[in-house]
Amino acid sequence: MDVKKQIIALSYKLFGNLIEKNEIDKISLCTDLKEELKFSNIHLSLIEYLCVALFCSCACFVISTPIISVFILLITEEVFFGLFLAIFGSFFLCVVVCVGFYFLPFMLKGEQNKRIDDILPFAMSYLTIMAGSQNPSVSMFKTISRFDEYGEVSDEAKKIVAEVEMMGLNFKDALSNAAKRTPSKKFKNILEGIKSTIEAGGDLKSYLKDTTKELMAFYKIRLEKYENQVMLLTEMYLTAVIVGSIFLLVISVIFSVIGTASNELIISMQLAIVILILPASSAGFILIERGIAPAQA
Known part of the structure; x- marks a missing residue:
């Protein structure tokens, strides 16, 4: 244990x-x-x-x-x-x-939902190609499950294949179970759409192709939004952290010259700025930037 x-x-x-x-x-x-x-x-x-x-x-x-x-x-x-x-x-x-x-x-x-939504356009592009080669539906998910590049989508594909091949579950029921498990509304709608298309005897390739175009359009908007957010964060970082730290260091030197504060206090403040505030702010900026960055296949 x-x-x-x-x-x-x-x-x-x-x-x-x-x-x-x-x-x-x-x-x-x-x-x-x-x-x-x-x-x-x-x-x-x-x-x-x-x-x-x-x-x-x-x-x-x-x-x-x-x-x-x-x-x-x-x-x-x-x-x-x-x-x-x-x-x-x-x-x-x-x-x-x-x-x-x-x-x-x-x-x-929320993190899992974000990862799925970001990688979904690329995973759907691959599924569209597989559908165009007239592969059985289960084989499409079995193939994409072998690629770790698709992250959560590959993991869900592995579960679908396992339910069909190992548990003997119907493929459409496995899609329904996956739709209930996933936190992503987009992925849920896609799985339900694949199931409905198969039940209605529709063209699965056309459905996946249209869905991929829509997801790619959303991903493009996501990238533009990310670019604007990074520019705003960079301006805030330069203004508040870099310029602010330099300003505080200059003020501490002025206080030291005019003698309004003890040298020990001024040195402690300067060390805190250099050793604590600047590294912590930089680390926070990196974490925020990585948090808002879209995933890429």
Whole structure:
């Protein structure tokens, strides 16, 4: 048993009865969370997920309280004041952990949805080519499942092929199951459209070709929007971070010359700007840029 399974088992042992007895999993917020867990690739039941959230919150409180207490004690040399701040700070961290656990499935679903929508035009282009070569529908998904470049679409294709070939499920039913699993509305509509086209005996190649053109048009708009966002972020970064940091350094030098602040304070401020603010701002800019960047096949 790996560490992950051990933590899940221990969490359920400690908090499982508490959650089930008080029916915490039936609260409206938890009901919404249950729906999001289905799309976020977190392979846990709602009760297991709540148990892990409570376990991590309690562990955070137990670990952070003595650390914060010692840190504040070294600064203030006040035992009771340090203990009070440590308990308050640890409780705040517990709340942050709980809130983080609640929003994590929503965030994972959003990221997965974004990845699917960004890679979908390229995956559909490949499916259109496969449909033009008169391949059976299952073979199209089997072929695209071999290419990791298509990310989430390839993963979903693998599940469809597995349900058909290993579980003996009807191909149209496998498409319906995939449409229910995926967090992407676009991909869901495409899967349902493929199913409807097959049932009606329509031209699958024409449907996929028209869908690909529409997706490519949306992707082009997405790229233009991304370009404008990057330009805006770059201007904000140069103005607020680079120019702002230089301005603060100049102001600190002026204060040092006129003697309105101690040298230790000025040096500390300059070090904070150079060592903390600039690297943190640069890292934040890179993370934001990568977050809004569209995927490419």
